[in-house]
Amino acid sequence: MRKKGMLIGITLLICASFLVGCKKDSNTVIKLADVGWDSIKFHNAVASFIAGNAYGYETEEISATTPLTVQALKGNDIDVIMEMWTNNVVSYSDDIASGAYQELGTNFDDNKQGFYVPRYVIEGDPSRGIEPMAPDLKTVADLVNYKDVFVDEEDVTKGRIYGAISGWEIDKVMYNKYKYYGLDKDFNYFRPGSDAPLAAAFSTAYEKGEPIVGYYWEPTWLTGKYDLVLLEDAPYDPETYPDGKTACPPVIVTVSASNDMVKKAPDFVEFLKKYKTSSSLTAEALAYMQDEKANYEETAKWFLKNHDELISEWLPEEKAELVRNALN
Template sequence: MKRIGVLLLTAVFCLLTVGGCGSGSSENSNAPVTIVATDNGWDSQKLHNAIAELIVEHAYEGYEFEVSTASSTMNWQALTAGDIDLDIESWTDNVATYEEDKANGYIIDLGVLVPDSAQGLYVPRYVIEGDGERGIEPMAPDLKTVEDLKKYPHVFPDDEEPDKGRIYGSIPGWMADEILYKKYQYYGLDKYYNYVRLGSEATLFASLESAYNQGEPWVGYCYEPTWITGKLDLVLLEDAPYDPELYLEGKCSFPAQQLKIVSSSKFPERAPELVDFFKKYRTGSELISKGLAHLIETGASHRETAIWLLKEYDYLLDEWLPVENAEKMRAYLNSLQTN
């Protein structure tokens, strides 16, 4: 998948290109329109982007698809400025300025991509209940809530500072990490635990899977849909009921979110025929988790997994696309068998 920077390359492009960065202002009226989507770093979004790229470039004419790889905060700023077209799989409840940006007309909600999601602090189920088949005794039998973690730092020791426990935070640059760190402080967990940020989603999930395979305790950030939550038996720790006034301060549960497709206000003018597709583009936690599991189990790329998913769940093309475009997409997918 083609990639560009968020701000620097956009600025350079605007300076060097005659006519600036406006849509359709190229000297060559037949030049393809480049659609730019956010890539905030997590696998489910990468897979959703790969599916969208295939559709945009091969079910329609005259478009190219690129992604902007940056933190979710930087990408959101570029989206509201109109430098990025789409945020596919947008966790809008994590964005402090979402409602304001929408009210100001900077962004448009195009549709709901995943109607069911979750995020927060998770532990393996055997930490609470044990696992007789694996010979694991319960380690924290009364652990139910985030605040209960105060009683169990010894269960989750930090190897580098054994007198404290270790909580694995979210990914640096993710908005969820800002909220989770406030939660860590709000509940006074900073007195008992170190908050450890690993550099990427892959590293975070590798630490969880390694601990799980060895039957060791682990507590940290996770979200759904992901391949890891589909593969492992995990428990989301309870928190105070969601309150929109308290959520961004880390004082209650993460909301069960609808993951959306959000566009800049300029996108409908730049690609009017794609708007209908993105309004209908819908997957769901179960479907995308199956795709992510295929990616991990086979070692396929996100693009290869997207191709597999579109072939395996062919009916999606009829739900998302007009008949002519769906058949064009099928013809492209079938042509890959002979390449």
């Protein structure tokens, strides 16, 4: 009996050693930047699921503002920023050129922003019994003809345009656009205090089938859920854009990593180099999260199940199978 007990003990020790070997990366914690908005939290959840199930790495989110997370990336206190909005980081090009941190790839670069209206405002929606309200509305300049469509309920002599969030840099541009096109004569420019009341204004109007025009951006749950049309503008010109005279440019949103990250988890870095989505895919996930009241992890799992092709694009086959097994 004693020999049998020793044999069992040795066997358990070998099994334990084997399991430790399989989990050799579990002591490596990958720190992901959380700068507050839903899309980066969603991408963090996708990366975390793959980190844990395909590579055996733990992850941790570090919450801070964009300037602080960039500084932390330089100091190797944060490992990865899944959404580096490059136009919002003045030093980005110089940082990459100097090797302060590394750009691994582009998460998405097809995002848009500007003045939007629901599609039914232009085309109507027979299924909802909505007639076209502004059938010739195509451009920002055309808004001058439709103050009576977008009536400001607090000042019925004028129309209302919802501006960007007060304090955002883009608000200056959109307000200049409002004045450049002469919209200040017949429209009030209403600044929401945060993104919540702006989203509420759009969603309330949309559910009621009422007209609304205002600033919004992609990707968000709102642009993923509702059929909105971005009003056309003059082609983007960096010289006149700040004055509101042209369309807003798309922002290249990259996946960036600290120099230490490249050394401590090179296999996971190879995955991050291949990580690419799109504005529409991200908005689709955020709309699912909003409709289903799902958390970020649940949304990440739903997304991976519904876009299995991305798993194949991002991962070698053996790692892809680990992720699929975890999902199932």
